[in-house]
Amino acid sequence: MAQPLLPNDDNELLLAFRDESTREAAYTKIIRKYQEKLYWHIRRMVVNHDDANDVLQNTFIKVWNYLDNFREEANLYTWMYRIATNETLTFLDKEKRRASLSLSDHESSLANKLQSEKGFDANKLEWKLQQAIQSLPEKQRTVFLLRYYEEMPYEEMSVALETSTGALKASYHHAVKKVEEFLKRD
Structure with missing residues (x-):
């Protein structure tokens, strides 16, 4: 039986999801x-491809279970980013506990994963940027990634991360300053 032709609009996709036949x-x-x-989004936080795929799979399982x-009350996109972010933070927390490392050791572990990635070259600007991002505290890293790469508005980010826009703006500002300082080194 042929798949029904479905719209690309989120609201219409949600209606189709609620219909058992589609x-x-x-x-x-x-x-x-x-x-x-x-x-x-996940990969930038966990660095490793396989870890990102695992977290993405868990994200889509949660989406299926809770859709x-x-x-x-938020856009579907924002809601899914919230789930992905929470799943990623849960994964990182489990990794940290499993290795029984301190937070700074865990962050250096992320930096080591980055350096072991295929094609890593510490002299290339994109790799330096990734190293700078990995050196940020977890909250600042998350806010920076959502704002810089995803260009997510603070209002949507506020819903996804359950925090005020003012706190997000401050976190982003501090993250940008730290990234700039990191990139100026050498």
């Missing part, structure tokens, strides 16, 4: 629409 096709379309953006209860 639920799986709508979910597949939602995955295809957001998979790459969510993957890169029926999505109240549409």
Whole structure:
């Protein structure tokens, strides 16, 4: 049986998801629409490709389990980023506890993962930027990634991270200053 033709609009995809006859096709379309953006959001936080895929898979499992209860108080995109961010932070916390490392040791572990990535060259600006980002405290790193790479508005970020826009602006400002200082070194 052929898959039904589904719209690309989030509201219409949500309606299709709530209909048993188009639920799986709508979910597949939602995955295809957001998979790459969510993957890169997660990857920038966990660094490692395999870890990012694992977290992304957990994110989509949660999306499937809770999409029926999505109240549409935020955009679907924002809601999914919130889940991805929470799943990523949970993953990083588990990794930190499993290795029983201090936070600074864990952050240096992330830096080591970055340096072991294929094609890593510490002299290239993009790698220096990644090293600078990995050196940020967890909250500042998350805010920086969402704002810099995803260009997420502070209002959406506020919903996704459950914090005030003022706190986010301050975190982003501090993160930018630290990244600039890191890039000026050498």
